[in-house]
Amino acid sequence: MIRLRDVRLSIGDPAHGSCARFKLPSFEVAQGEAVALTGPSGCGKSTLLNLIAGLRRPDDGEVSVAGADLAIMRPAQLDRHRGIHCGMVFQTFHLLAPFTAVENVAIGLRVAGRGKSAIRERAREALARVGLGHRLNARPDQLSVGERQRVAIARAIAGNASILLADEPTGSLDPHTGRGVFSLLREVAAEEDRCLLLVTHDAALASDMPRRFDCSTLIQHSGDLQRKEKAAR
16 A cells, blocks of 8 residues: 655755755555554654655655655645545644534535535544544634544545554643544554555554554754764764
């Protein structure tokens, strides 16, 4: 379902001394597989998710998602591919304040190009799936932090995306609520045979995932690169 080969990406601005290099020789995820992406802050976990989602393009290498080569896609094609195949969940929710829960989920379905007649019903079904069938018309400021994250998950799963990309989805939650959100993501992914890539700093959550991928060596910052070059001389 996901395959990256010999991916390289320059990050930052060398002129301002903030250059870093992202390098990933090989990474694959099969359909229905759940993977925790671990490692310290700034090591490349979110960059890896963004490459898979097509939000960033590599300088070199192959990024294949759901059988499509992202490198040859135009921006509009990438947007549509992402809307169909990738459901994204973020730590900060990214809900639109003026809109209700069901409207926030429906907006994501419009971006994915879904038919208007089925959008609202599908949004309701997704919210019911995450336990918010009774909160359809609540705005984000009327929801608890945990409920807001559940709306974000409903938005991610509403379009039947084959891949769920979750970037620190429990980072803003208390431990009890975070564990509930984590369990929900695992349950939805397993029952519907979706890939789940979960970025987390929580060692306990990572240990409960079937597979863990350590991202700590993906990015080399300018200081590290200079030290390696000196050592090689």
